[in-house]
Amino acid sequence: MEYLIGIQGPDFVLVAADNVAASSIIQMKHDYDKMFKLSEKILLLCVGEAGDTVQFAEYIQKNVQLYKMRNGYELSPAAAANFTRKNLADYLRSRTPYHVNLLLAGYDDTDGPGLYYMDYLSSLAKAPFAAHGYGLNKRFILNLPSFTVRLIDKEGIHDLEKLTLGTK
Amino acid sequence: MAARYDRAITVFSPDGHLFQVEYAQEAVKKGSTAVGIRGKDIVVLGVEKKSVAKLQEERTVRKICALDEHVCMAFAGIPDNTADARIVINRARVECQSHRLTVEDPVTVEYITRYIATLKQRYTQSNGRRPFGISALIVGFDYDGTPRLYQTDPSGTYHAWKANAIGRSAKTVREFLEKNYTEEAIAGDNEAIKLAIKALLEVVQSGGKNIELAVIRRNQPLKILESKEIETLVTEIEKEKEEEAEKKKQKKST
Numbered sequence: 001m002e003y004l005i006g007i008q009g010p011d012f013v014l015v016a017a018d019n020v021a022a023s024s025i026i027q028m029k030h031d032y033d034k035m036f037k038l039s040e041k042i043l044l045l046c047v048g049e050a051g052d053t054v055q056f057a058e059y060i061q062k063n064v065q066l067y068k069m070r071n072g073y074e075l076s077p078a079a080a081a082n083f084t085r086k087n088l089a090d091y092l093r094s095r096t097p098y099h100v101n102l103l104l105a106g107y108d109d110t111d112g113p114g115l116y117y118m119d120y121l122s123s124l125a126k127a128p129f130a131a132h133g134y135g136l137n138k139r140f141i142l143n144l145p146s147f148t149v150r151l152i153d154k155e156g157i158h159d160l161e162k163l164t165l166g167t168k
Numbered sequence: 169m170a171a172r173y174d175r176a177i178t179v180f181s182p183d184g185h186l187f188q189v190e191y192a193q194e195a196v197k198k199g200s201t202a203v204g205i206r207g208k209d210i211v212v213l214g215v216e217k218k219s220v221a222k223l224q225e226e227r228t229v230r231k232i233c234a235l236d237e238h239v240c241m242a243f244a245g246i247p248d249n250t251a252d253a254r255i256v257i258n259r260a261r262v263e264c265q266s267h268r269l270t271v272e273d274p275v276t277v278e279y280i281t282r283y284i285a286t287l288k289q290r291y292t293q294s295n296g297r298r299p300f301g302i303s304a305l306i307v308g309f310d311y312d313g314t315p316r317l318y319q320t321d322p323s324g325t326y327h328a329w330k331a332n333a334i335g336r337s338a339k340t341v342r343e344f345l346e347k348n349y350t351e352e353a354i355a356g357d358n359e360a361i362k363l364a365i366k367a368l369l370e371v372v373q374s375g376g377k378n379i380e381l382a383v384i385r386r387n388q389p390l391k392i393l394e395s396k397e398i399e400t401l402v403t404e405i406e407k408e409k410e411e412e413a414e415k416k417k418q419k420k421s422t
Contacts, residue, residue, distance in 0.1 A: 058269055059269065062265040062266070062268055062269045063265070065265055065268075066261060066262060066265045069234060069235065069236060069261045069264070069265070070258065070261055
């Protein structure tokens with residue numbers, strides 16, 4: 001079970017994701033990064049069906065970069081979130097929907113920090129805190145061993161210390 | 169003879185000319201000059217900026233465009249043929265991102281030049297279309313850090329250059345470059361930039377005000393120089409010219 005969490009502060013957004021890449025009962029990787037950098041101040045956290053996650057996230061990532069090349073400035077987090085949701089919605093009623101759950105975290109120079117919750121049915125909600133998954137540590141069959149933590153503020157994206165709680 | 173074989177683009181003339189393509193190349197010779205220089209750790213693009221009409225906002229006329237973070241291009245065509253260029257630039261930008269998506273690597277300058285050249289060639293062989301009336305100078309750094317400069321023309325051919333110019337008076341500028349492009353002339357970043365400005369000053373009327381300059385340094389994004397920086401460099405160049413003239417005079421008199 002994968003886990004994502006985001007918390008919006010007064011002038012930052014804090015996000016964390018677990019590091020497990022699993023295939024049925026086997027842990028393939030325990031150092032897998034589920035965060036995709038869309039631009040200097042926007043991160044997309046993506047979990048869900050294997051393959052769909054990377055495919056969809058990279059597609060959004062490259063389109064955000066294309067916007068920057070075409071227009072000379074980056075998409076705001078709100079615009080990026082809506083663009084992502086629109087893509088999810090368009091694919092939902094096609095023969096090839098993407099089964100991904102997302103958190104988009106970003107810092108807008110005018111509007112400040114923002115955290116957006118999206119799920120595979122392309123719902124979109126701007127929230128002060130949000131999560132996908134259970135993230136339990138003790139009473140769960142699969143304990144998640146470690147989490148990547150990142151902070152976004154007006155300076156950009158910063159890596160924080162990796163949390164390794166499940167080793168006990 | 170030309171009159172009967174130049175209407176449709178896809179028709180060869182009896183003596184082997186594609187007149188539409190040649191006319192497109194003539195159109196390029198009417199555009200404002202652009203010059204490109206490949207240095208050791210820097211690539212420079214300079215264009216002659218047309219003086220804007222009194223009521224026109226200055227910043228809306230841009231002739232140097234970034235295609236990706238490590239590649240940019242300048243173009244020359246029928247006065248301000250930004251329309252044709254916009255199409256080419258847009259397709260190139262999408263291709264740069266598409267390449268990154270499929271192979272997870274940024275494009276090499278040669279790849280994107282080849283893509284643009286292929287695009288232009290396709291328009292010389294399709295029915296009902298005319299060629300793009302622009303030549304482009306494409307500069308950038310490859311992933312391994314090598315600087316590159318390529319030139320494309322309306323026929324769809326492309327070549328790599330150490331330094332080149334396109335547009336009006338391209339011949340004059342190219343001759344200047346042939347004389348002055350030496351290892352020491354491009355030894356440093358500043359020298360390469362000054363060489364580009366010197367080359368443009370040969371053909372641009374009123375000096376620094378009508379020059380737009382952009383540079384890419386290795387591992388750094390495109391930087392468009394502000395008019396203040398250009399003015400400083402122009403004054404430096406003029407001072408150097410005077411010092412050269414002084415030295416020559418002294419040599420003559422001794």
